[in-house]
Amino acid sequence: MEFETLSENRSFHGMQGVYRHRSQATGTDMTFAVYLPEAAQYGKVPVLWYLSGLTCTHENAMTKAAAQQWCDEAGIAMVFPDTSPRGEGVANDEAYDLGQGAGFYVNATQDPWKPHFQMWQYVVHELPELVCHNFAVDEDAMGITGHSMGGHGALTIAMTHPERFRSVSAFAPISNPSDSDWGRKQLTAYLGEDRDSWRAHDASILMAERGYPGEVLIDQGASDQFLDLLKPETLAEAMMKRRQPGQFRMQPGFDHSYWFVQSFIADHVFWHAERLG
Amino acid sequence: MEFETLSENRSFHGMQGVYRHRSQATGTDMTFAVYLPEAAQYGKVPVLWYLSGLTCTHENAMTKAAAQQWCDEAGIAMVFPDTSPRGEGVANDEAYDLGQGAGFYVNATQDPWKPHFQMWQYVVHELPELVCHNFAVDEDAMGITGHSMGGHGALTIAMTHPERFRSVSAFAPISNPSDSDWGRKQLTAYLGEDRDSWRAHDASILMAERGYPGEVLIDQGASDQFLDLLKPETLAEAMMKRRQPGQFRMQPGFDHSYWFVQSFIADHVFWHAERLG
Numbered sequence: 390m391e392f393e394t395l396s397e398n399r400s401f402h403g404m405q406g407v408y409r410h411r412s413q414a415t416g417t418d419m420t421f422a423v424y425l426p427e428a429a430q431y432g433k434v435p436v437l438w439y440l441s442g443l444t445c446t447h448e449n450a451m452t453k454a455a456a457q458q459w460c461d462e463a464g465i466a467m468v469f470p471d472t473s474p475r476g477e478g479v480a481n482d483e484a485y486d487l488g489q490g491a492g493f494y495v496n497a498t499q500d501p502w503k504p505h506f507q508m509w510q511y512v513v514h515e516l517p518e519l520v521c522h523n524f525a526v527d528e529d530a531m532g533i534t535g536h537s538m539g540g541h542g543a544l545t546i547a548m549t550h551p552e553r554f555r556s557v558s559a560f561a562p563i564s565n566p567s568d569s570d571w572g573r574k575q576l577t578a579y580l581g582e583d584r585d586s587w588r589a590h591d592a593s594i595l596m597a598e599r600g601y602p603g604e605v606l607i608d609q610g611a612s613d614q615f616l617d618l619l620k621p622e623t624l625a626e627a628m629m630k631r632r633q634p635g636q637f638r639m640q641p642g643f644d645h646s647y648w649f650v651q652s653f654i655a656d657h658v659f660w661h662a663e664r665l666g
Numbered sequence: 667m668e669f670e671t672l673s674e675n676r677s678f679h680g681m682q683g684v685y686r687h688r689s690q691a692t693g694t695d696m697t698f699a700v701y702l703p704e705a706a707q708y709g710k711v712p713v714l715w716y717l718s719g720l721t722c723t724h725e726n727a728m729t730k731a732a733a734q735q736w737c738d739e740a741g742i743a744m745v746f747p748d749t750s751p752r753g754e755g756v757a758n759d760e761a762y763d764l765g766q767g768a769g770f771y772v773n774a775t776q777d778p779w780k781p782h783f784q785m786w787q788y789v790v791h792e793l794p795e796l797v798c799h800n801f802a803v804d805e806d807a808m809g810i811t812g813h814s815m816g817g818h819g820a821l822t823i824a825m826t827h828p829e830r831f832r833s834v835s836a837f838a839p840i841s842n843p844s845d846s847d848w849g850r851k852q853l854t855a856y857l858g859e860d861r862d863s864w865r866a867h868d869a870s871i872l873m874a875e876r877g878y879p880g881e882v883l884i885d886q887g888a889s890d891q892f893l894d895l896l897k898p899e900t901l902a903e904a905m906m907k908r909r910q911p912g913q914f915r916m917q918p919g920f921d922h923s924y925w926f927v928q929s930f931i932a933d934h935v936f937w938h939a940e941r942l943g
Contacts, residue, residue, distance in 0.1 A: 399889070400925040455732035455928065612676070648677040651732065 390519045395420070401461040402427035405451065410519060414511040415474035416504060421516060422451040428464035429525040435665035436466040436526040437658065438554070440512065440535030440542040443571075444490045447471045450536065453647035459655045463662035466526045470516055472538065474505040487575055493566075494542030495590050497579040506579060513546055513553065532556035532661035536650050537619070538563055538571070544592035544605075544624075551602050556664040558606035558657045560650050561613055564624035565593040571618040593620070596627035605635030606660050608653045610643030667796045672697070678738040679704035682728065687796060691788040692751035693781060698793060699728040705741035706802040712942035713743040713803040714935065715831070717789065717812030717819040720848075721767045724748045727813065730924035736932045740939035743803045747789055749815065751782040764852055770843075771819030772867050774856040783856060790823055790830065809833035809938035813927050814896070815840055815848070821869035821882075821901075828879050833941040835883035835934045837927050838890055841901035842870040848895040870897070873904035882912030883937050885930045887920030 392410035399405075403426040412419040428434050437460070441450050447469045450456070460467045473492030480501035482488035492508035521528035533554040535543035540562025547557035566572020567587045576587045588594050605628065609621045625637045643649040669687035676682075680703040689696040705711050714737070718727050724746045727733070737744045750769030757778035759765035769785035798805035810831040812820035817839025824834035843849020844864045853864040865871050882905065886898045902914045920926040 398921055398923050398925040399887075399919040399929075401929045405925055453729055455735070457925075457928070458732070458932075610676075642676040644675055646675050648675040648682055648734075651734070652676070652678045655735075 390522060392519065392523065400424065400457045403429065403457065403461045405457060407447065412474070412511055412515060414507040414515045417474040417476055417479060419471055419474070419511070419516075420447050421471065422447045422469040423520060423524055424451070424457050424460050424467045425524060426461040426464050426466060429466060433525050433527040434464050434466050435530035435532065435662060436468060436520070437661045438512070438517075438531065438533040438543070439467055439469050440494060440533070440539030441469065441472050442535070442537030442539050443472070443486050445472050445539075446490070449647065450650070453651065454654045455651045456654045456658055459658035463658055465658065465662045465665065466524065467658075468516070468520055470512055473508060479505045486571065487578055491538065491575065493538060493575045493579060493590070494546065495576070495579050498586070499579060499581050502579050509546070512542065513550060517553075530555065530665040532665050534558045534560070534657055534661065535562070536560040537645065541566060541592055545590050545595055548592070548595040548599055548601050549589065556603060556661045557601055558660055559608075560653065560657070561609050561615075561619055561645055562592060562607065562624065563619055565591060565620040567591045567594065568623070569618050569620055571615070593623040593627045596624060596631060596633060600631050600633045603634070603664060605633055606657065607635070607637045608656075609637070609639055610645060610649045611639050611641045612643060613645045615645050667799060669796065669800065677701065677734045680706065680734065680738045682734060684724065689751070689788055689792060691784045691792045694751040694753055694756060696748055696751070696788070696793075697724050698748065699724045699746040700797060700801055701728070701734050701737050701744045702801060703738040703741050703743060706743060710802050710804040711741050711743050712807035712809065712939060713745060713797070714938045715789070715794075715808065715810040715820070716744055716746050717771060717810070717816030718746065718749050719812070719814030719816050720749070720763050722749050722816075723767070726924065727927070730928065731931045732928045733931045733935055736935035740935050742935065742939045742942065743801065744935075745793070745797055747793055750785060756782045763848065764855055768815065768852065770815060770852045770856060770867070771823065772853070772856050775863070776856060776858050779856050786823070789819065790827060807832065807942040809942050811835045811837070811934055811938065812839070813837040814922065818843060818867075818869055822867050822872060825869070825872040825876055825878050826866065833880060833938045834878055835937055836885075837930065837934070838886050838892075838896055838922055839869060839884065839901070840896055842868060842897040844868045844871065845900070846895050846897055848892070870900040870904045873901060873908060873910060877908050877910045880911070880941060882910055883934065884912070884914045885933075886914070886916055887922060887926045888916050888918045889920060890922045892922050
């Protein structure tokens with residue numbers, strides 16, 4: 390499992406790196422970022438996976454979430470994967486919400502997406518193996534979070550693999566994609582018309598059916614311009630109906646931007662660090 | 667003094683806004699950003715001016731410095747001006763370090779720059795007037811900081827107008843432009859061949875000749891890739907020779923990037939807030 394270093398910059402007492410490797414899951418080169426806190430110089434540290442939203446690369450959250458200081462303080466690493474395969478020969482769509490930049494964290498079973506759009510496999514298995522074998526992070530102390538499409542990814546992955554991701558949170562997640570214009574089109578394209586195949590990728594359905602063994606933290610902006618597409622009420626209802634331990638916080642005044650993520654990232658970093666530490 | 671709101675997003679307990687206005691100083695439309703802390707809802711707050719470096723717009727520091735949380739906590743506003751006039755009909759140069767994105771915070775006296783490149787006038791007078799009259803900020807409590815070319819601007823402006831900018835700091839400032847490839851070319855282009863006209867725009871010379879009535883804080887990365895161009899040693903020597911109150915901190919491991927700025931922005935925000943509060 391080889392990878393190439395694109396950049397490394399000191400940030401607080403740790404290091405923000407950007408790397409590229411050849412992915413077997415997607416059959417493409419993939420870029421990812423890792424922040425290592427100072428504590429990683431002295432031994433393995435817990436690691437928080439941050440899945441980004443539509444149109445994002447590894448770079449958006451790395452640059453705009455301002456998580457590094459808190460990761461350094463909490464002694465936890467943070468990994469920022471890309472949101473899809475990219476490049477020539479990779480299928481795409483003109484819409485911003487399908488294809489490159491919009492992998493939706495599923496393994497596509499339908500053409501033309503199937504050959505490269507294997508983001509579930511990539512994020513759950515391949516990239517953690519690479520990171521855990523090459524950086525001072527502890528594969529038995531992994532948490533996962535994300536924003537919007539990435540919040541959808543974090544919740545569905547964590548509820549499916551709680552043994553692998555031992556803490557979970559989300560910012561403004563796409564909460565019920567089976568019943569939203571942010572979901573129906575993409576799940577049809579990637580997984581086909583059979584709605585049964587969608588169930589494993591709908592956080593509200595998974596919450597109703599299985600939940601998560603630990604506490605779940607969700608932050609949602611009350612002035613989010615995409616509330617109709619995100620459907621927070623569906624997930625909140627499923628959480629509370631199940632008596633799922635955790636918190637669903639509706640934050641007044643905040644929209645869907647990274648200003649919202651940045652405003653609460655410290656809470657999430659410490660939430661995960663406490664549970665993984 | 668009219669201006670247009672391009673965006674406003676809640677950030678922490680305050681608001682990050684981006685605005686555009688017609689500048690008389692530059693004869694162009696200019697975009698600027700203002701962060702207002704929660705305290706600004708209850709009365710006028712101190713304000714910190716952040717001048718950016720080569721190639722930057724108002725956006726880089728706004729997005730990458732992660733200053734908002736500290737400004738909110740300290741109850742201080744922050745303004746991010748652009749680094750030059752821009753647009754059609756505005757002179758430019760193919761080099762990244764001359765013309766648009768590289769105003770160097772001077773009033774150009776030479777063609778073709780003279781008609782629009784009046785950034786000293788813009789940053790010292792015009793934009794503060796607009797901001798102080800339209801936002802809840804106190805024009806008697808203004809501080810100034812900046813990065814690289816913006817650190818040069820902050821230091822030269824503060825030493826020239828200490829009555830107007832009552833606190834000053836800088837990140838990796840261009841410290842001795844009269845004697846650097848980041849300076850000679852630009853000062854010649856904007857101000858002409860007469861080196862006497864450059865003296866008012868050289869922080870090391872101003873420090874030797876007049877200094878600053880308050881304390882000065884400088885942070886510089888020891889692994890900065892541009893140390894030869896920045897010449898921190900010249901400014902440090904001038905500061906200490908003069909017994910200028912303040913601190914020059916050489917920070918090991920840090921380079922010239924925004925990761926460096928972000929790592930120390932909290933120190934600078936609180937430094938200014940303490941002195942302006």
